Amino acid sequence: MRKFLAGLFIMLCFLVYVNLQGEAQKPDYEKFGRIAITVVQADFPGAPIKDYEYLGRKKIDTTKVEDGFRFKVQENNQNFFVIVKVSHDATNNKVLNITVENQKQ
Incomplete structure (x- = not known):
């Protein structure tokens, strides 16, 4: 019985450790x-964001990268997409430029 309880305790500790490690790693x-x-919230105040999608990262040059995001926004009962591109320095994560594009459906 002791071996069973010790094994169960070790398994529980391992699962807690794995769960904490997974939560600690956030996407870059x-x-x-x-x-x-x-x-997007500043450009469309009061308009709810209905959906959000990460479009991926594009390498611009040796130190600059661009992350793209797509938002589905509802304004005046009409849905449309807003593409936001954030270019930043990959070495220090400082934002260099933000581009916003509206795409009507």
Whole structure:
């Protein structure tokens, strides 16, 4: 019985450790996603964001990269997409440029 309880305790500790490790690792684009959300909310105040998609990262040159985000926004009962591109320095994560494009459906 002791071996069973000790094994169960070890398994529980392992599962807690794995879960904590998974939560600690956040995607590297998360910071820029928050910036993109803030930009869309500022450009369309009061309009709800219905959907959000990370479009990926594009390398511009040796140190610059661009993360793309697509938002589905509803304004005046019409849905449309907003593409936000955040270019930043990959070495220090400083934002260099933010581009916003509206795409009507």
